[in-house]
Amino acid sequence: MEIKKLSEEFETKTPQEIIEWAVGTFWPEIAMSSSFQTQSMPLLHMATSIKRGLPVFFIDTGYHFWETLMFREQVASEWKINVIDLYRDTRWDVFARQNTRTLPLEDPNLCCYLHKVQPMQKALQDIKAWISGIRRDQTAVRAHAKILELQDDGLLKVNPLLNWTKADVQRYTEEHHLPKHPLYEKGYRSVGCAPCTIAIGINDDERAGRWAGRGKVECGLHTTMFSKKNIAEAQVEFQTDAAKVEKLEHS
Numbered sequence: 115m116e117i118k119k120l121s122e123e124f125e126t127k128t129p130q131e132i133i134e135w136a137v138g139t140f141w142p143e144i145a146m147s148s149s150f151q152t153q154s155m156p157l158l159h160m161a162t163s164i165k166r167g168l169p170v171f172f173i174d175t176g177y178h179f180w181e182t183l184m185f186r187e188q189v190a191s192e193w194k195i196n197v198i199d200l201y202r203d204t205r206w207d208v209f210a211r212q213n214t215r216t217l218p219l220e221d222p223n224l225c226c227y228l229h230k231v232q233p234m235q236k237a238l239q240d241i242k243a244w245i246s247g248i249r250r251d252q253t254a255v256r257a258h259a260k261i262l263e264l265q266d267d268g269l270l271k272v273n274p275l276l277n278w279t280k281a282d283v284q285r286y287t288e289e290h291h292l293p294k295h296p297l298y299e300k301g302y303r304s305v306g307c308a309p310c311t312i313a314i315g316i317n318d319d320e321r322a323g324r325w326a327g328r329g330k331v332e333c334g335l336h337t338t339m340f341s342k343k344n345i346a347e348a349q350v351e352f353q354t355d356a357a358k359v360e361k362l363e364h365s
């Protein structure tokens with residue numbers, strides 16, 4: 115399969131056509147990820163309508179808003195979605211408990227690596243294709259993404275909504291009467307973990323409320339951090355003493 119050529123052809127296809135191709139090619143070794151926020155609903159709606167039982171990975175960092183957890187329960191139940199919760203590896207429990215309050219603020223890159231990147235890396239080991247909901251209009255990093263991205267380890271990342279804009283998401287949401295995250299109307303346009311998300315103005319960039327003022331715009335799932343297979347490789351992105359953390363891993 116010529117991934118590069120296929121990816122270019124998909125630039126003019128609809129998200130539904132791309133999802134149908136991915137499911138038809140890789141089922142049952144395929145899954146999608148979702149953060150269960152308002153902007154996630156269109157892809158979740160499309161993908162789970164096209165393939166009932168499609169595994170949907172939800173990363174439960176332990177830092178979510180209560181509203182996010184309730185919304186995830188409500189949507190999963192009403193749409194009968196096969197949600198699989200992903201958690202931090204237990205080997206980090208001692209370190210994470212000792213640093214629960216400070217870690218997201220003092221070293222968000224390490225926090226995201228332990229709570230999001232590693233759990234997702236582990237979950238993806240058993241599949242061949244990962245459907246993600248990123249869009250080019252969200253961040254500078256995402257602006258350079260491809261619809262099909264073959265990772266070094268052979269995993270194919272599929273980004274069906276890459277060409278969609280915020281307006282496309284709104285249009286689909288309204289046309290299909292999709293539910294909205296309870297915090298959306300309170301100004302939370304993009305909802306992540308509670309310590310790292312603030313409400314924003316109606317005209318601000320969609321992700322302006324994520325890690326606001328901390329020089330961070332991505333959690334690492336869609337950056338080079340995702341290819342780092344252990345703390346030692348990834349520590350260049352951390353601010354704390356990663357060697358100390360690594361020592362804990364082996365204690």
Ligand code: SF4
Nearest residue numbers: 218222225226307310
């Ligand atoms: S978003 Fe914040 S709290 Fe959540 S894993 Fe990343 S740094 Fe930690």
